Amino acid sequence: SAVISQKPSRDICQRGTSLTIQCQVDSQVTMMFWYRQQPGQSLTLIATANQGSEATYESGFVIDKFPISRPNLTFSTLTVSNLSPEDSSIYLCSARPDYQDTQYFGPGTRLLVL
Amino acid sequence: AQSVTQPDIHITVSEGASLELRCNYSYGATPYLFWYVQSPGQGLQLLLKYFSGDTLVQGIKGFEAEFKRSQSSFNLRKPSVHWSDAAEYFCAVGNRDDKIIFGKGTRLHILP
Numbered sequence: 001s002a003v004i005s006q007k008p009s010r011d012i013c014q015r016g017t018s019l020t021i022q023c024q025v026d027s028q029v030t031m032m033f034w035y036r037q038q039p040g041q042s043l044t045l046i047a048t049a050n051q052g053s054e055a056t057y058e059s060g061f062v063i064d065k066f067p068i069s070r071p072n073l074t075f076s077t078l079t080v081s082n083l084s085p086e087d088s089s090i091y092l093c094s095a096r097p098d099y100q101d102t103q104y105f106g107p108g109t110r111l112l113v114l
Numbered sequence: 115a116q117s118v119t120q121p122d123i124h125i126t127v128s129e130g131a132s133l134e135l136r137c138n139y140s141y142g143a144t145p146y147l148f149w150y151v152q153s154p155g156q157g158l159q160l161l162l163k164y165f166s167g168d169t170l171v172q173g174i175k176g177f178e179a180e181f182k183r184s185q186s187s188f189n190l191r192k193p194s195v196h197w198s199d200a201a202e203y204f205c206a207v208g209n210r211d212d213k214i215i216f217g218k219g220t221r222l223h224i225l226p
Contacts, residue, residue, distance in 0.1 A: 105150070107157035
């Protein structure tokens with residue numbers, strides 16, 4: 001398995017600002033993922049972040065709004081830019097350890113945009 | 115199209131009663147199937163998974179699930195629920211080389 005931590009755990013941000021969320025994995029993994037969970041909803045994949053390549057974004061998500069970094073095999077960041085109240089959600093990162101078929105999730109970052 | 119359906123948005127059971135949460139999927143290839151649980155204010159925890167082999171899989175916390183290919187189902191069961199089982203449960207389908215698709219979730223309420 002993998003143990004995943006996220007920072008911050010929650011934040012309140014003003015409209016028009018940006019928030020960067022950090023995700024740390026306790027082991028080296030090739031594949032990491034970022035999800036959004038809007039209030040009362042299921043998880044929606046934002047992008048896949050593989051170390052050594054550009055992030056792959058799902059339909060409806062763009063790099064300008066959700067830039068992602070993946071500087072090494074244990075760390076990734078997601079920035080939510082130009083915040084609006086519609087961005088208020090839980091953002092979760094996950095990792096799939098190499099040679100495994102299961103994604104493990106971090107505790108999530110709860111974002112409220114005023 | 116790939117999809118996961120959890121037909122029950124909310125389920126309420128009494129503590130000590132048995133539980134079954136339904137999940138149906140649509141997936142073109144051989145699916146990998148998962149059940150995750152999300153307790154209030156928490157991230158997702160993997161309960162169990164099915165990739166191949168025995169169609170009845172055991173998970174953590176006394177949960178089990180049965181894969182039925184003919185019905186495209188992967189229902190989650192527990193013989194006796196505890197108050198601490200109150201949470202949101204997500205069924206998911208995917209493949210090792212593909213993204214995971216989550217259902218909309220079933221919120222489980224436990225009556226004392």
